Amino acid sequence: MNKIQMALCTLPLVAAACGNAGIPHPTALDIGEPTSAKKTAMRADDDMPFIEEIPGAEEVLSASPSLFANKLVGDRTVHRFSGSFSKSNLVLTQEVHARAGSLIVVDYTVEDGDTATKLRVTHDIGTERVLRVRELRGKKELPSSVAAFEKLMARTAFVPDDNEAQLAKVKATCLVGDQQLDCEKTDYRVKIGDQTATFSVSRSADGREVAGEISDGSGKVIYKAELIESRAGLPSGVASR
Numbered sequence: 499m500n501k502i503q504m505a506l507c508t509l510p511l512v513a514a515a516c517g518n519a520g521i522p523h524p525t526a527l528d529i530g531e532p533t534s535a536k537k538t539a540m541r542a543d544d545d546m547p548f549i550e551e552i553p554g555a556e557e558v559l560s561a562s563p564s565l566f567a568n569k570l571v572g573d574r575t576v577h578r579f580s581g582s583f584s585k586s587n588l589v590l591t592q593e594v595h596a597r598a599g600s601l602i603v604v605d606y607t608v609e610d611g612d613t614a615t616k617l618r619v620t621h622d623i624g625t626e627r628v629l630r631v632r633e634l635r636g637k638k639e640l641p642s643s644v645a646a647f648e649k650l651m652a653r654t655a656f657v658p659d660d661n662e663a664q665l666a667k668v669k670a671t672c673l674v675g676d677q678q679l680d681c682e683k684t685d686y687r688v689k690i691g692d693q694t695a696t697f698s699v700s701r702s703a704d705g706r707e708v709a710g711e712i713s714d715g716s717g718k719v720i721y722k723a724e725l726i727e728s729r730a731g732l733p734s735g736v737a738s739r
Contacts, residue, residue, distance in 0.1 A: 566602050566623045569594050572731025581712070581721040583656045586610055590654050594731055600624060605634070608650055617647055656721035658688035658697060658712060665696070672700050672708045674725050681708065688712065695720060 574593040589609040596603040600623050607616040616634040621627065631642040665685040672681040679702045686697045693714060700709040706728075712721040 564623055564626050566621060566626060569597070569602060570731035571595070571597055572729070574727065574729040574731070575725060576727035577654070578724045578726050579654045579722065580724075581656075581719040583721045584653070588654055589726075597623075601629070606647070606650065608653060610653075615650055617642060617650060619647055654723070656712065658690050658695065660689040661697070662687045662689060662694075670700060672702060674702075674708055675727050679703070679708065690714075690720065 571594050574591065576592075577590045579588040579590065591605075591607040591609075593605045594602060595605045595618060601620055602623050603618060603620050605616060605618050607614055618632040618634055618639060619628055620630040622629055628644050628647060631644055631647045632639040633642040633646070634640075663686065665687055667682060667684045670681045670683040672679045681700045681702050683698055683700045686699075688695050688697045690712075695712050695714050698709075698711045698713075699707055701707050706725070708725040710721075710723045711719060713719050
């Protein structure tokens with residue numbers, strides 16, 4: 499199972515393709531609205547504590563590198579999910595909204611046809627833990643929960659029951675939007691219940707997993723995750739607020 503999880507989990511910014519296996523696992527209950535003690539350290543209209551009251555990011559990252567280590571405000575990825583695992587195609591957009599000290603705020607939007615659900619999630623950079631979740635409705639931020647975030651991410655998830663063997667590894671060309679990338683495609687034989695299927699992951703030269711697909715013996719696509727857009731945010735040294 500580990501190979502499956504590792505391959506799928508690096509697809510989105512915060513690994514939505516793996517459901518709970520890839521989402522930064524909340525080790526504490528959602529804090530919801532800040533407590534009275536927290537309010538003294540929070541701006542009333544902000545998702546970030548005052549920078550001087552939290553550890554510097556360099557302190558956190560030197561102790562524990564994380565998926566968020568090199569993420570910048572404005573970093574944006576868009577993934578499309580399709581296949582028989584879902585009744586309709588889904589599009590997941592992830593964009594870094596803010597970053598200060600040891601905290602990072604990421605906006606997650608899942609589009610299902612004409613319906614879109616958007617959550618603004620504060621993570622601890624070092625541990626990747628979910629600290630707070632807000633639902634965005636227009637310009638309003640409404641209280642939400644870690645459970646709601648996990649449920650949203652689970653909609654894009656599909657994890658096989660077992661990874662039996664690596665089958666092949668070949669050079670290939672991948673498309674991210676209209677950009678062609680040199681990739682390496684690796685195929686695995688996996689199990690979904692009693693059914694044997696093939697899991698393929700395409701990795702670009704810089705190590706990014708840009709596509710993953712699970713298909714059955716007849717070639718029917720059960721699950722497909724594709725990186726369709728990737729945009730860098732602010733360069734180093736530019737203020738994030």
